[in-house]
Amino acid sequence: MAEPQIIGWQRADGRKGIRNIVLVAYLVECAHHVARRIVEAAGHDDVHLIGFPGCFPNAYADKMMRALVAHPNVGAVVLVSLGCESFDRAGLLEAAQASGRAAELLVIQQEGGTRRTIAAGVEAVMRVRACAHQAPRTNITISEIVIGTVCGGSDGTSGITANPAVGVAFDRLVGEGATCIFEETGELIGCEPLMAARAATPALGREIEASVTKAEHYYTVMGFGSFAPGNAEGGLTTIEEKSLGAYAKSGQSRISGLIKPGDVPPAGGLYLLDVVPDGEPRFGFPNISDNAEIVEMIACGAQLILFTTGRGSVVGSAIVPVIKICANPETYQRMHDDMDINAGAILSGDATLAKVGDAIFERIKAVAAGAQTASEALGHQEFILTYKSFEPIGPACLPVRGRA
Amino acid sequence: MTHAKLLLLHPDDTVLIVIADIAAGETLAFEDLTATTPIALGVGHKVARHALPAGAKIIRYGAAIGSLTQDVAALAHVHMHNLKSDYIATHDRETIHG
Secondary structure (H helix, E strand, O other): OOOOOOEEEEOOOOOEEOOOEEEEEEOOHHHHHHHHHHHHHHOOOOEEEEEOOOOOOOHHHHHHHHHHHOOOOEEEEEEEEOOOOOOOHHHHHHHHHHOOOEEEEEEHHHHOOHHHHHHHHHHHHHHHHHHHOOOOEEEOOHHHOEEEEEEOOOOOOOOOOHHHHHHHHHHHHHHOOOEEEEEOHHHOOOOHHHHHHHEOOHHHHHHHHHHHHHHHHHHHHHOOOOOOHHHHHOOOOOHHHHHHHHHHHHOOOOEEEEEOOOOOOOOOEEEEEOOOOOOOOOOOOOOOOHHHHHHHHHHOOOOEEEEEEOOOOOOOOOOOOEEEEEOOHHHHHHHHHHOOEEHHHHOOOOOOHHHHHHHHHHHHHHHHOOOOOHHHHOOOOOOOOOOOOOOOOOHHHOOOOOOO | OOOOOEEOOOOOOOEEEEOOOEOOOOEEEEOOEEEEOOOOEOOOOEEEOOOEOOOOEEEEOOEEEEEEOOOEOOOOEEOOOOEEOOOOOOOOHHHHHO
């Protein structure tokens, strides 16, 4: 049988997109409504809304937004500023244009208010969308896919069905040269010795252990581990139990590096994304909900996300397709419209881990080739970006060399 | 029992995972042990593989997931009431809102 061909979009920086999204981005909450109305009035499913709500400057948010406007799945950009916020709108516009995208900026205070900016914004979307449609098409191989994984609404089944099945798919992807990202060091507490043993170098292993120690300290100051009441109702008792279940998503491959939000992995392989801020806790919980983690993996270049859930999450994402893998057979029965893969079939004896892992792999290829995920079909385009601060990664974090 | 309701994930584990709903009063069986559960146990919950003393580390996936705060009988429910994290305390709805 012939493989479905993955034909994506070639970007000027050499990366390739599996979608060709027009982003409308608000640069402060005060511009959110106008930006949303522009998206609604544009009336196309491929026009997505993102934004940063804060008025105060933040280097992390700046880095994230610059990474997002130049993401391989993004074809064009319209920025919406109120006018007095501190976000570096000129710098962001320049970054988007320098990346080869058609990009325009609207400043509400200069346009003359809500109505005029919405009208001008719709016209801007039509102009940049026409440019995005001119982007050259190109074949994409599995080795050019960057894929992230996250779990949300975990229960006692997550760690025995969906998460290890993603691990099986990750091992196949890494074996074929793809770039795989797993994350949330705060949900890997207790796994640090196991991860260090899988690190490409001993120095990387020490960096990984240090990142988990940082996460433990951070969450202790917050007063809560990354453990929601629903986790306990689903049978999980402790953070380390939840962690070990989440850890299964990473599979068995060697860990090639430790990255932070917005860092693009230099080559294929498996990478751990450290999402816990550096320094003393300042802006609250590291990631206030699952989509915050998804956005960070997107900023690292992920074109597609694998989302495992036991209790039943419904979210998707702006910019990238999200494949939802349901761990619990009862949840699948109740919420199957929201799910792409039924890993709970492992518990009812209707499937094996290997079979579900293969089904995930096949689904990735189909979605990369253009098939809609459940959340895409339902119109989910969640997005959230909040305040954080990071130090750059150290030299021991990326022992692998970049692609020639 | 024809359909196994308890799963051993790793040979070193000291808990078994419930993989099909168990009703209150139902008799659980694993290897040569049997016990009647006084409470219903949902999918994803866990029971002791054998009798364990307070202070014992609970092993799941072959790794420690916390320590027992009291003695536990064979095939009895292991959860918030008798197991605590060795890292960060766990909160449920009661301790958050109570």
